[in-house]
Amino acid sequence: MWLLALRTLRYRKTSFIAAFLAILLGAAMVMACGGLLETGIRMAAPPGRFAGVPIVVTGQQRDDSQVLTERARIDADLVEQLRSVPGVARAIPDLSFAATVVSVGRPTASNTVGRGWSSSELTPAALTEGAPPAGDTDVVLDGPLAAAAGASIGSTVDLAVAGTTHRYRVTGVTRRAGDRPTAFFTDQTARRLAPSTGELDSIGVIPATGTDPGVLAGRVTTALGGRAVVLTGERRGLADLPGALAGQQTVAILAAVFGSWALLIVLFGVASTLSLALRQRDRELALLRAIGATPGRLRLMVLGESAVLSVLATAPAILLGRLLGRALLRQLADHGVIPTAVAFHEGPAPVAVGAVAAIAAALGATLVAGRRSANLKPVTALVEAGTPARWFSVRRLLFALLFLAGGLSLAAVTATTMDDGPTLASTAGPASVLVAIGLALLAPGITRAVLTAIRCPVRLLTGLSGRLALRNSAVGYVRTAAAVAPVVLLVGIATGTLYMQTTEDHVTAQAATRDIRADRVLDATAGGFGPAVVDRVRALPGVAGATELVDSAGTVTQAGTAVALRGVSADGLRQTIDLDPVAGSLDELRGSDAVAISDRQAAAYRVHLGDSLPLRFGDGGRAAPHIVALFADRATPNRELLLLPAGMLAAHTTAGLPSRILITATPGADSRQLDARLGELAASLPGATVAGRQAITAGSTQIEQILASSNYTIVAMIVGYAAITVVNSLLAVTRKRRAEFGLQRLTGATRAQVLAMLGVEGALIAVIATVLGTAAAAATVVPYSLVRSGSPIPSGPLGLYPAIVLGALALILAATLLPSWRGMRGAAIDATGDRI
Numbered sequence: 001m002w003l004l005a006l007r008t009l010r011y012r013k014t015s016f017i018a019a020f021l022a023i024l025l026g027a028a029m030v031m032a033c034g035g036l037l038e039t040g041i042r043m044a045a046p047p048g049r050f051a052g053v054p055i056v057v058t059g060q061q062r063d064d065s066q067v068l069t070e071r072a073r074i075d076a077d078l079v080e081q082l083r084s085v086p087g088v089a090r091a092i093p094d095l096s097f098a099a100t101v102v103s104v105g106r107p108t109a110s111n112t113v114g115r116g117w118s119s120s121e122l123t124p125a126a127l128t129e130g131a132p133p134a135g136d137t138d139v140v141l142d143g144p145l146a147a148a149a150g151a152s153i154g155s156t157v158d159l160a161v162a163g164t165t166h167r168y169r170v171t172g173v174t175r176r177a178g179d180r181p182t183a184f185f186t187d188q189t190a191r192r193l194a195p196s197t198g199e200l201d202s203i204g205v206i207p208a209t210g211t212d213p214g215v216l217a218g219r220v221t222t223a224l225g226g227r228a229v230v231l232t233g234e235r236r237g238l239a240d241l242p243g244a245l246a247g248q249q250t251v252a253i254l255a256a257v258f259g260s261w262a263l264l265i266v267l268f269g270v271a272s273t274l275s276l277a278l279r280q281r282d283r284e285l286a287l288l289r290a291i292g293a294t295p296g297r298l299r300l301m302v303l304g305e306s307a308v309l310s311v312l313a314t315a316p317a318i319l320l321g322r323l324l325g326r327a328l329l330r331q332l333a334d335h336g337v338i339p340t341a342v343a344f345h346e347g348p349a350p351v352a353v354g355a356v357a358a359i360a361a362a363l364g365a366t367l368v369a370g371r372r373s374a375n376l377k378p379v380t381a382l383v384e385a386g387t388p389a390r391w392f393s394v395r396r397l398l399f400a401l402l403f404l405a406g407g408l409s410l411a412a413v414t415a416t417t418m419d420d421g422p423t424l425a426s427t428a429g430p431a432s433v434l435v436a437i438g439l440a441l442l443a444p445g446i447t448r449a450v451l452t453a454i455r456c457p458v459r460l461l462t463g464l465s466g467r468l469a470l471r472n473s474a475v476g477y478v479r480t481a482a483a484v485a486p487v488v489l490l491v492g493i494a495t496g497t498l499y500m501q502t503t504e505d506h507v508t509a510q511a512a513t514r515d516i517r518a519d520r521v522l523d524a525t526a527g528g529f530g531p532a533v534v535d536r537v538r539a540l541p542g543v544a545g546a547t548e549l550v551d552s553a554g555t556v557t558q559a560g561t562a563v564a565l566r567g568v569s570a571d572g573l574r575q576t577i578d579l580d581p582v583a584g585s586l587d588e589l590r591g592s593d594a595v596a597i598s599d600r601q602a603a604a605y606r607v608h609l610g611d612s613l614p615l616r617f618g619d620g621g622r623a624a625p626h627i628v629a630l631f632a633d634r635a636t637p638n639r640e641l642l643l644l645p646a647g648m649l650a651a652h653t654t655a656g657l658p659s660r661i662l663i664t665a666t667p668g669a670d671s672r673q674l675d676a677r678l679g680e681l682a683a684s685l686p687g688a689t690v691a692g693r694q695a696i697t698a699g700s701t702q703i704e705q706i707l708a709s710s711n712y713t714i715v716a717m718i719v720g721y722a723a724i725t726v727v728n729s730l731l732a733v734t735r736k737r738r739a740e741f742g743l744q745r746l747t748g749a750t751r752a753q754v755l756a757m758l759g760v761e762g763a764l765i766a767v768i769a770t771v772l773g774t775a776a777a778a779a780t781v782v783p784y785s786l787v788r789s790g791s792p793i794p795s796g797p798l799g800l801y802p803a804i805v806l807g808a809l810a811l812i813l814a815a816t817l818l819p820s821w822r823g824m825r826g827a828a829i830d831a832t833g834d835r836i
Contacts, residue, residue: 019274022270024313026269027314029262030321030354031321031322031351032322032325034353038346039255039343039345040249040252043342045238045241045343049237052123052124053122055206055230057078057231058201058231059071059073059201059242068619070242071201073200075198079203086219089206092206094116094201097162097193097194098527100112101148101157101181101183102159102686103150109181110525112183114183114184115177116187116190116191117140123175125178125182128143131171135186136186138185138186140170141157141174142176145181146173148181152173153170156169159183161193162193162195162527163527163685195651195656240341241339244338247338256426257429258715261433262718264434266361267357267360269486269725270358272725273725278365317355325350400438400439400442407431407435407436407438410431411780412783428783431780432492432493432779432780436489436493443485443768446481448474450771454764455474465753465756466760469758470760473764480764484765484768487766487773487808488769490722491770491772491805492776493715493718494715496778496780499794500784503784505796507789518693519693521691522661522690523688524659524660524688525688525689526686526687526688528657529548534547534548534571540678540681541669542670542673543674546663548567548568550568551564552565554618554652555616556613558614563642564642565642566643567647567649569645570588570590581632582630584596584628584629591648594645595627595642595643596642596643599632609630610626612627613625625644730811730812741754741824751821754820755820762813773808781794
């Protein structure tokens with residue numbers, strides 16, 4: 001039996017290759033998403049700059065299970081406390097701040113950091129020439145930074161720190177001190193220049209001789225009592241990546257959401273491909289039954305074939321899944337979702353899930369599809385093989401209803417229960433996948449009903465080719481439905497996910513500019529602006545108003561609600577930001593004890609003008625400023641925004657200074673003259689640039705744009721797999737019909753007429769699949785849009801939907817017309833032999 005199966009393999013290479021690719025790519029995709037999920041859960045990075053110390057103590061980037069968006073620093077007195085722990089030889093403080101080398105007002109290197117000299121031991125970054133810094137005006141540069149600045153021992157360089165430029169003398173050059181260009185100052189100078197008030201970024205711990213680092217890490221953890229976190233092994237690198245844990249949630253959510261989609265799609269894709277391949281072997285299996293093969297032997301043969309095929313396909317999928325997972329992680333890192341130093345991890349669990357899912361789908365499809373032919377009586381086997389397959393069964397109906405109920409339930413939960421936030425897509429996204437699978441299971445019945453309904457208009461519009469196409473499709477409606485099902489999945493997923501993302505893009509961009517009046521922005525690329533810069537901007541002729549702008553995120557502790565925090569300066573606020581005060585005065589947004597909230601937020605938090613509002617900032621700091629103003633809420637649904645004094649909020653950010661100044665021109669002012677004055681001012685400020693209103697939108701939506709790029713990448717991967725499933729199914733169906741095309745040609749049809757008939761059939765498949773796919777997509781986009789924008793109609797380019805439909809039609813026609821044209825190049829009589 002096995003030998004016979006192997007010998008017949010050469011006559012069904014197309015179906016074998018299609019099934020092999022479906023299993024290979026499906027398993028690899030699930031493994032890749034699983035590896036990405038494991039990476040997000042473990043979130044580790046090579047020690048990098050902390051390679052010289054086995055233990056690193058740093059700030060806790062979580063507070064009450066919520067991830068902090070800014071660097072959480074630790075008290076400097078922890079250094080002495082750690083030095084008193086038994087087994088600690090040395091405790092090395094680490095403090096960082098933006099310190100940019102500038103030349104003619106422009107930075108010579110990007111992302112430069114300043115540190116105290118004692119932290120050079122953490123790498124270690126040994127001197128290659130010169131001496132350590134000894135005075136307040138001394139600096140040591142690492143090799144790449146010195147080369148970029150053209151500096152040497154004894155020369156002077158200008159460094160921009162805290163918005164002010166200082167001149168320093170280069171006393172030494174070190175080896176590379178980490179991933180970022182580094183300038184080392186004396187520890188005293190570093191403490192003076194850093195925006196933090198005596199706090200540290202991290203502390204490196206060196207064990208005494210003979211002390212086990214693992215044991216010492218436990219002692220250090222006990223001694224700290226929860227005031228900081230202790231990192232060892234490959235997690236040490238996270239101490240230099242405060243944004244890694246903020247990105248951890250994003251990566252985990254992306255991987256979990258898209259991984260679940262991928263798993264469902266792979267199960268459906270593999271099962272449909274294998275089922276179609278086995279149904280096309282009905283004649284072969286019937287012949288084996290007629291010559292004496294028992295049902296058990298047939299089931300064993302097809303199960304064995306599927307098992308071997310699955311193993312052969314999943315083995316290379318392990319390597320392909322790892323490569324694909326690394327590529328996805330690199331894509332996320334390139335777009336800034338997580339730091340590039342985060343290491344990819346894919347243990348045995350993601351590999352096992354991907355392999356088991358693909359193999360289980362293959363074996364399950366083989367059992368279901370092969371059961372009918374294997375159980376037929378020998379006398380009727382050949383007759384049954386030549387009749388149309390019966391598609392309806394109670395089991396199929398139950399599964400279809402289960403998927404439809406699951407998808408519609410998720411859509412209802414999204415619209416009525418879910419809050420606007422990063423988890424909204426976790427219920428909205430899978431809804432279209434489940435509904436699409438449910439509709440695909442019912443595709444034969446729906447296809448037959450639609451073909452009956454559109455018979456007259458199709459015959460009138462397409463003539464003879466249309467009549468032939470309708471007759472073929474109606475007689476072989478189960479075969480037609482086999483081509484419709486994967487296209488439903490393709491259209492549903494592509495339309496649902498892409499319009500979900502375009503709606504997100506539109507709402508975010510609209511919210512970012514809804515209350516902005518400013519027409520220009522002054523951006524800082526060298527650490528931020530000092531407090532006097534905004535006054536210099538206001539003093540320029542042609543400037544109606546200017547305000548500092550600081551963006552961060554925090555939490556209203558009494559409600560546990562995450563909010564966007566916007567720091568502004570009261571002077572110039574009315575000219576640059578469009579708000580309608582309801583009570584109090586926005587002019588009171590000064591000092592460190594003031595906050596303004598919307599009237600809707602005041603009602604939700606049950607607070608009034610003059611009450612205190614407890615807040616937790618992005619760095620974990622807490623305050624309870626008094627409400628000095630209420631403004632009318634014109635924001636999008638579920639969008640929380642609080643206004644704070646710029647200096648107050650900046651103190652709780654990693655940079656410590658405002659990075660943007662919004663500027664509104666005086667009505668009637670000469671734009672060219674104002675731009676020239678702002679350009680002159682920017683030239684006098686290290687790393688400052690002037691841009692138009694579009695830069696305000698770009699800066700405000702940076703995180704959303706980053707997430708959108710990542711979403712598009714993973715969606716493209718899933719849609720690509722669905723497209724491959726479509727092509728595989730259509731190729732298999734078309735190849736099976738070669739004998740039919742040969743008979744049509746022998747009875748007088750030309751190749752052009754046969755191809756025209758196939759074109760009409762492809763259009764019919766596209767129409768049916770588009771209707772069903774659009775219905776499936778509605779389960780995602782309608783509830784998602786209701787929550788995000790308050791409207792059931794999604795936002796996005798009008799041409800996106802036609803592009804999806806035309807793309808599906810192009811796939812259908814390419815997968816049917818091209819192989820049919822190739823198959824009809826020979827003599828028609830030769831093709832009829834395929835029926836034997």
